[in-house]
Amino acid sequence: MFMRFIYKFSSPPYFYAISGKMLPWLTALFLVLLGYGLYGGLVTAPADYQQGDSFRIIYVHVPAAWMSMFIYVVMAISGGIGLIWRIKLAEIVSISSASVGASFTFLALVTGSLWGKPMWGTWWVWDARLTSELLLLFLYLGVIGLYSGIEDKRTASRAVAILALVGVVNIPIIHYSVEWWNTLHQGATVTKLDKPSIHIDMLIPLLFMAGAFKVYYLIALLLRSRNELLEREQNAKWIDELLEEVK
Amino acid sequence: MKTSSLLNAFGAVIKRDLLLAYRFRAELINPLAFFVMVITLFPLALGAEIALLKRIAPAIIWVAALLASLMSIENLFRADYDDGSLELMVMTPHPLSILVMAKVMGHWLTSSVPLLFIAPLMGMMLHMDADIIGVLMLTLLLGTPVLSLIGGIAVALTLGLRKGGALLAILVLPLYVPILIFASSAIDAAMTGFPVSGHLSMMCAILFLALTLTPLPTAAALKMSLS
Numbered sequence A: 001m002f003m004r005f006i007y008k009f010s011s012p013p014y015f016y017a018i019s020g021k022m023l024p025w026l027t028a029l030f031l032v033l034l035g036y037g038l039y040g041g042l043v044t045a046p047a048d049y050q051q052g053d054s055f056r057i058i059y060v061h062v063p064a065a066w067m068s069m070f071i072y073v074v075m076a077i078s079g080g081i082g083l084i085w086r087i088k089l090a091e092i093v094s095i096s097s098a099s100v101g102a103s104f105t106f107l108a109l110v111t112g113s114l115w116g117k118p119m120w121g122t123w124w125v126w127d128a129r130l131t132s133e134l135l136l137l138f139l140y141l142g143v144i145g146l147y148s149g150i151e152d153k154r155t156a157s158r159a160v161a162i163l164a165l166v167g168v169v170n171i172p173i174i175h176y177s178v179e180w181w182n183t184l185h186q187g188a189t190v191t192k193l194d195k196p197s198i199h200i201d202m203l204i205p206l207l208f209m210a211g212a213f214k215v216y217y218l219i220a221l222l223l224r225s226r227n228e229l230l231e232r233e234q235n236a237k238w239i240d241e242l243l244e245e246v247k
Numbered sequence B: 001m002k003t004s005s006l007l008n009a010f011g012a013v014i015k016r017d018l019l020l021a022y023r024f025r026a027e028l029i030n031p032l033a034f035f036v037m038v039i040t041l042f043p044l045a046l047g048a049e050i051a052l053l054k055r056i057a058p059a060i061i062w063v064a065a066l067l068a069s070l071m072s073i074e075n076l077f078r079a080d081y082d083d084g085s086l087e088l089m090v091m092t093p094h095p096l097s098i099l100v101m102a103k104v105m106g107h108w109l110t111s112s113v114p115l116l117f118i119a120p121l122m123g124m125m126l127h128m129d130a131d132i133i134g135v136l137m138l139t140l141l142l143g144t145p146v147l148s149l150i151g152g153i154a155v156a157l158t159l160g161l162r163k164g165g166a167l168l169a170i171l172v173l174p175l176y177v178p179i180l181i182f183a184s185s186a187i188d189a190a191m192t193g194f195p196v197s198g199h200l201s202m203m204c205a206i207l208f209l210a211l212t213l214t215p216l217p218t219a220a221a222l223k224m225s226l227s
Helices: A002-009 A012-044 A054-086 A090-119 A129-149 A153-186 A201-230 A237-246 B008-023 B025-046 B052-072 B076-084 B084-090 B098-124 B131-156 B164-189 B199-212 B215-226
Strands: none
Touching: A002 A012, A012 A054, A012 A090, A012 A201, A012 B215, A054 A090, A054 A129, A054 A153, A054 A201, A054 B076, A054 B084, A090 A129, A090 A153, A090 A201, A129 A153, A129 B052, A153 B052, A153 B131, A153 B164, A153 B215, A237 B098, B008 B025, B008 B098, B025 B052, B052 B098, B052 B131, B052 B164, B076 B084, B084 B215, B098 B131, B098 B215, B131 B164, B131 B215, B164 B199
């Protein structure tokens, strides 16, 4: 039953049709989540007793950082599925995730440094989290560069899948090595934001924003995948039929 | 038809690479010269203050070794790809990952082992203490094979590309980070008088992990590049 659904969903024409139907609903959901999250985060949440209003960047920064890691895992898993079962759609999902993930990583870095300036007094510290996020951005850039470097896109998807899987094995190693490296060199001099248990009024908008970011990723993923699908399948029959309908 | 055993094939690949390296001895010098020159640039840029050089010497030597390895790894499969012997290797009944391991080992023997001999000399020139040089050598001995093994994956992925050079660096350097960190923390510990065995064990662990895992994606990537 489940497998049959997977097979059906992963056939390009079916995916194209159903994703087209999903998009308006997802957009509506995204707007609701984003609207409430922003209103809650920027207006109703109380100001932080130490950081004042500048803590509010958390509502962009933290969800972006969460997404940057989540998307890498999605990319690697769908790449692996594409590699093993040769499912075309999985390959497309994998590569379409890459640039969205890179953007979220970049966003997390930028908002982080904007937040760091008033709080820590510096745009950048070689803190473990910052460094591993930066390395994650490099990994994304490698994936994107490799994909655009190989002309045949089927081959390129497989190359990217191998690279993403290698990266997934490596990310924990990189993460922990960076963490230990940091603690070895400097103790608690860098003010890593010690986590006061976050107030419930602050937490709820954060969760809404995280949900909004997830839905946004889904929307971007569907849009990019549909484009990629049209480009790769341009000679397929179902696209001709689609064009007939439009006419 | 008589087929050779896996061990024979492994040995034959290494032997062939060593023989090729011996026939083109001049090329062996290139990574070595690069290594020495990169290290020479640092005192020129930073000034010849002994205390400063002593402090940063291990970092300089490690980064130079890393770059030298990155430079020479590009040619790991290039010649075999161009003349078609790589395809023959894929067609042998032996698992490609084992042959890949032999190729990588051959590369390490011809490009990184010479660095190991010259690294202590460079350490002396940068005023490192003798016991620190010992630790540096150990980290290089454990770390450079990992660099070759990880680099092999990226080389195999970019094999079919015309301009793979810069892309190779982007793919490889983030993956080199852990080994660099463990090596430099081992040397740091030695400099401040702490025991280094923990860091060295960690590097050993990474070496064995890389030895067992990296040939698989490299072989998969090679097959993909050849298809």
